[in-house]
Amino acid sequence: MAMAVGLIAVPAWSATSGVVDAHSAQDPARSVTITDIDSCPVLGEKDFIDSWGDPRSSGRRHEGVDMVAERGTPVVAATDGDAEFKRSNLGGNAIWLTSDRGARFYYAHLDAWAGDSRRVRAGEIIGYVGQTGNARGDHLHFESRAGDAAVNPYPLVAPVCLPTATPTGPGTLRSLLR
Numbered sequence: 001m002a003m004a005v006g007l008i009a010v011p012a013w014s015a016t017s018g019v020v021d022a023h024s025a026q027d028p029a030r031s032v033t034i035t036d037i038d039s040c041p042v043l044g045e046k047d048f049i050d051s052w053g054d055p056r057s058s059g060r061r062h063e064g065v066d067m068v069a070e071r072g073t074p075v076v077a078a079t080d081g082d083a084e085f086k087r088s089n090l091g092g093n094a095i096w097l098t099s100d101r102g103a104r105f106y107y108a109h110l111d112a113w114a115g116d117s118r119r120v121r122a123g124e125i126i127g128y129v130g131q132t133g134n135a136r137g138d139h140l141h142f143e144s145r146a147g148d149a150a151v152n153p154y155p156l157v158a159p160v161c162l163p164t165a166t167p168t169g170p171g172t173l174r175s176l177l178r
Ligand SMILES: [Zn+2]
Pocket: 062, 064, 065, 066, 140, 141, 142
């Protein structure tokens, strides 16, 4: 598999195996491995559920996690990497973050960017929650990608974004995902 050096391989994640490192996850359907996230992409209060694969307009499927927060809530880099700020009809004010470990993260619907495209550190403020583009209600749409394949970001963000999440060993992630 021609993945960048530093990607963490974990056991296939299935209903029966039940064990996965709390900071990495693998989508068994696509056999894609993706790295961990160092900072929750939304600072401050937010609410989110696992909505991976939910139907969306024009027959699309949801390929990310929607983190609901008040407009203007700071959005930060999930990892060290290169942030590219881009505008599109669908994503509105959006950001592509390419992590130093090779994964890519997509942020959409920002009310505003913080600064311009640049090298960023995990936790650095890069924008603010809004509803630009094809969005209803203020939220951050957040995707994780390994190569061209989207991977469910929920198991990645849950451990770093949920205040009750204190991953201590095997099984923790599954209990978070109940
Ligand atoms: Zn979304």
